[in-house]
Amino acid sequence: MPELPEVETVRRGLAPVMEGARILAVDQRRPNLRFAFPEDFSGRLEGATIVRLGRRAKYLLAELDTGETLVCHLGMSGSFRIEARDGTDLPGVFHMPRGKESVHDHVIFELDGPAGHARVLYNDPRRFGYMDLIATDLIDRHPWFSALGVEPVGNELSAPYLAERFRNKKAPLKAALLDQSIIAGLGNIYVCEAMWRSRLAPKRLAGELVTKAGAPREKLDRLVPAIRDVIAEAIEAGGSSLRDHIQTDGTLGYFQHRFSVYDREGEACKRAECDGTVTRIVQSGRSTFYCPRCQTG
DNA sequence: CCTTGAACCTGGGCGC
DNA sequence: TGCGCCCAGGTTCAAG
Structure with a gap:
């Protein structure tokens, strides 16, 4: 859950x-x-x-x-x-x-x-x-x-930190973000949501967000606040309640209503200027939801 | 290193 | 109503 x-x-x-x-x-x-x-x-x-x-x-x-x-x-x-x-x-x-x-x-x-x-x-x-x-x-x-990495909300998560950890990394961005030894606490939902917010392609290799010299590229600068914001907003909303975990009193867990891509396969991309369709692919055995139209970074 | 696939479990949803 | 299949918020391990 x-x-x-x-x-x-x-x-x-x-x-x-x-x-x-x-x-x-x-x-x-x-x-x-x-x-x-x-x-x-x-x-x-x-x-x-x-x-x-x-x-x-x-x-x-x-x-x-x-x-x-x-x-x-x-x-x-x-x-x-x-x-x-x-x-x-x-x-x-x-x-x-x-x-x-x-x-x-x-x-x-x-x-x-x-x-x-x-x-x-x-x-x-x-x-x-x-x-x-x-x-x-x-x-x-x-x-x-x-071996746990940094918490996603707080000062430890920064573009320079991720640049260091992503440098020369061959794994797709999706896999790198699920890696608990880099950022601790992200899971499938919020990784998908953060990549959508920062318009980054899930299949992009993590190392491509870093310059040869090891500095964060602009893509990485977009990703950091996207992660921080989506997690902070989800906490504020009481998390997400899915499937058998549907709340019975409605007082907690309503972030699922704010999903931009997660579990929205076939639906329209929510980005104002974008007419793309949310697509589901499988990466490391798990569903990735993203908009191939606007998540090209 | 990296990736895939399977394993651990139960239950909901869907097609037939 | 029932059955079989696919899918699910996570982690870990083996094998290529």
Whole structure:
């Protein structure tokens, strides 16, 4: 499911009930998701207090007062929802119909926090998500994190940085932008959208956005703000809600209505002066949506 | 290095 | 109504 804006939306929704909350109980309903849960998963969580709920790339990080951090990745179909004491869902973060049990509720956290008693449920039909407990001071050296690139929103993402990373790179731009070790948190939707915004061709080789001397070309200067803006706007909109993740209360996740190319195969290009048609191709086994008429840079 | 294809899973949509 | 096929927001691994 989730690219950075969706994970950030989940973080913001969970933070009010999780930050400062004590974990009363953890119901781990199966031995594994994508990977096996760590040894004594519930035992290491129960009794701990969540100091802070953070995010790095597409990872959710619940820092505990035990020196460990609960690390969650939502894979393709993972979601969290919050149930209040009376069993009804709170508005905010959920994708399931209100109050409905699911065989895909794999982990349930019982919390006692500033907002009172609440249950936080992790649901993941495809089980591509995963969780682990990692010593907080070792996270940066953990294999999942040590190679991650820069966050797309912030000062670290700059044309000179991308020029350095793209220089002499033979991979298509699409593949380079999905590479988490260059920019961390972009996924298929926002890569397509950023390339459309900057009028860049998905098949263009990443190295072609850089001069022989290693300086950013004008194409790269266009790309950087396109990435930053699309991610910032998507976070502002509460991310995108697709397919089984359609919001039921309409308060979150409406960026899908602002897609310019993603999932719009055969429809008209939205650029004012352009009469092109959005086309779908497959690159590295994944759909790329773009307008061949105006994305020629 | 780079690319492709497959693997991990379940479910929705579509054509017949 | 059912079946088979294709597709899906991610990551990782093998093989060419």
